[in-house]
Amino acid sequence: MQSSLTNASFAYEHTDDLLSEEYIAEIEWDGVPVQVIIDSGSSDTWLVQAGFTCVDADGNEQAEEDCSFGPVFNGTFDEGSIADENFNIEYGDGEFLTGVLGYENVTVAGITVQNQEVALVNYSYWFGDDVTSGLMGLAYPLLTSAYEGTNTSADSEDTLAEYNPIITTMINDGLIDPVFSLALERNSDSGYLALGGLPPVNTTGPYASTPILKIEIYDEPEMAVQYSFYTIIADGYVYEGSENQTADTTQFPIIVDSGTTLVYLPTDIYTDIIALYDPKPIYILEEGASFVLCTATAPSVGVNINGTVFDISAADLIYQDYSITLLGKDYCLVGIQDGTTGPYILGDTFLNNVVAVFDIGASEMRFAANNY
CATH class of the missing domain: 2.40.70.10 (Acid Proteases)
Structure with missing residues (x-):
């Protein structure tokens, strides 16, 4: 509540x-x-x-x-x-x-x-x-x-x-x-x-809630006894290509961060997801990120929070406004990146698709699909 x-x-x-x-x-x-x-x-x-x-x-x-x-x-x-x-x-x-x-x-x-x-x-x-x-x-x-x-x-x-x-x-x-x-x-x-409340926007479906965690994201023991980041644990990550669908229920702490553009996930989940782009993305060392042909098809990707799957729009999985040209072809930034060993982050790639409620008093976060 x-x-x-x-x-x-x-x-x-x-x-x-x-x-x-x-x-x-x-x-x-x-x-x-x-x-x-x-x-x-x-x-x-x-x-x-x-x-x-x-x-x-x-x-x-x-x-x-x-x-x-x-x-x-x-x-x-x-x-x-x-x-x-x-x-x-x-x-x-x-x-x-x-x-x-x-x-x-x-x-x-x-x-x-x-x-x-x-x-x-x-x-x-x-x-x-x-x-x-x-x-x-x-x-x-x-x-x-x-x-x-x-x-x-x-x-x-x-x-x-x-x-x-x-x-x-x-x-x-x-x-x-x-x-x-x-x-x-x-x-x-x-x-x-x-x-102090909710924004005046339309949402689809009910809100899903999950606790904000006291957890040691970095090597700082105080994080285990005091709140620091808005850290949650999602139930899983759902992604599918044209021929298969996978629900990864690996649970790990992840930070809800509006100051980060992209989503950063563990390497195994990231690897599974980018393999479903058509054609597949490439990693560009100078940019420190994965890019894909701007005309590529993105897979369906969602985040499962307390039993509700929040889908990430294809517009957030391929950033058309952030592109570079290689060998005469335009490559766009991929919205999901390799978070290696963490910390893992749900950035704007995810937040663009939901209303996120940071309920400090109840020590929980709530999410609903943002209908715009």
């Missing part, structure tokens, strides 16, 4: 599928509207600060435009900075950022969070989109990335300074019921981030 708080608000903000790679929304940072990535796979909210240093993967300084941010933030923290702490995060794709921390009034969908702890980035290795100025993380406090001291090279698990991210503050302050939802729509600016 869904938990609730008295006198809490409900609101929603439209999300925009940018470049078929990420979902963004507008928030206000002390009254200044900015575009940010919506990320259920991390917890920090940050903007890039004017005068930041852009670097490559090895830390060599580059021109600012090489990080491809949208408008930089000209200012500091209107509600005060935090002395003797630093912001230091590395994302799963290798991007990394450091900066400073402070307090700001942040408004999302008309709901203003007073004195929210946030970060301003002044050092960045980032694959930007020339639109967004930062990111809003929606996961649990355990994943926040504040550290004691100002020397980033001394940061470690022992110096973590965990804090309440924006979604936790909204709940604790009674601004919303302890739930948020995502109804993402591919190639559209008509998706929703709903705070």
